[in-house]
Amino acid sequence: MMNNKIKKWLEKNGLSNKDVKIKSIEYYPSGKVKMQTMYVGDWDGIDCVQLHFLDYDEDGNLMEFQSKDDRLDWLTEVHTELYNENGDGFMFPSKKPSKKTGKIYTSKKHLDIIEQLKVYWDDNLPLTHLTRKEWFYKIADEFKMSFDGIEKIERKYRPSSFSPSR
Secondary structure, three states: OOOHHHHHHHHHOOOOHHHOEEEEEEEOOOOOEEEEEEEEOOOOOOOOEEEEEEEEOOOOOEEOOOOHHHHHHHHHHHHHHHHHHHOOOOOOOOOOOOOOOOOOOOOHHHHHHHHHHHHHHOOOOOOOOOOHHHHHHHHHHHOOOOHHHHHHHHHHHOOOOOOOOO
């Protein structure tokens, strides 16, 4: 995993393999690690030196590249592919998945709420709920949330083309 160039650098600076740390810095949408970095020093400090990147495919296999250009080509291809799939500008998150749920993305509950909000965004409110306030209270009751919670979700996921009327 560690090449001779890195070993020589460590020796030159009075360091050993024990000083090298690994940090996961990007994840696939499935939650599997996409990229890790090998470094020495304090990650949050100014004395951090990144030595090497470890890239993994979606099955968790360590990838090896013949050159830096090959690696950059692969990164560009993967980022472009995911961007085009989602169409929302989403790239790879640097946030680690939750230990409890294993997710870092929108929960099922939030996705269901977003579906309900689409009715509001499309201006297709049913006749029984003519106002935004009535519709949001209905959603809040259905999902056992506060009105403010529904408003926060609406603001976070509101389409850029939508302009609320007041």
